[in-house]
Amino acid sequence: MEREATYRGTVYPWQCDHVGHMNIMWYVGKFDEANWNLFARLGLTPSYLRSSGRGMAAVQQNISYKRELLAGDIVEIRSHLLDVREKSIRFRHDMINAETGEIAAFCEITGVHMDRSKRKSAPFEDGIREVALTYLTEPAEA
Template sequence: MEQEATYRGTVYPWQCDHVGHMNIMWYVGKFDEANWNWFARLGLTPSYLRSSGRGMAAVQQNITYKRELLAGDIVEIRSHLLEVRDKSIRFRHEMTNAETGEMAAFCEITAVHMDRRQRKSAAFADAIREIALRYLVEPAEV
């Protein structure tokens, strides 16, 4: 299933390091912004998280850098759900240069659904699982 972008933005000069490309801290930040748009698509909206006392916590994140991004480049991230478990999800963000279509980086994250008060993992509600399962992709698609 082709996904709409979960993030679109620009690389600003102040996000670049001493060699002239976007510093790794900004890749992490842009992937994080994509997380929240992605979660909302899965039903994990800010209002759901607040009213239910739930939260999401990343427990593993791996980033692979493929091509540099320079000041002025337009960045787009698309996200794909790889796995849904009772209390966790695993997904992949793909960051591309929106002008050239070249992949700049990808990030795979495992995140746990948690009860914020008890500070421990919690099962996804059935409604959230049903939405998430619609976004699940086959391994060959990513």
């Protein structure tokens, strides 16, 4: 999974705040877009989530900001699956300035697989869990 980006985009001027760098709300949004690409690789596709009545919910999210991103910067996110449990996964997104190769921010998230009708956590299907286990990795230090 490390070799393929889970998000690619750019920083637009309207995403910058009064200090001139990308506002924190946009970091969260770009990390969220990477979530869905990561989930799809594990088999948690939109069609699976709709047809199975399942969903994913973030229960913890921690972001560390390392370098500024400015209007026009090209952004890439690479995701790393850190832990797979019966009903939850823990993963990290590294947001990289694609021009410089520097990590601009990283985010660690714990997500829970849910039964949407019961509003409770639910075990991953065996096939999804098996695929997820093949993606377990340790990211490079930031």
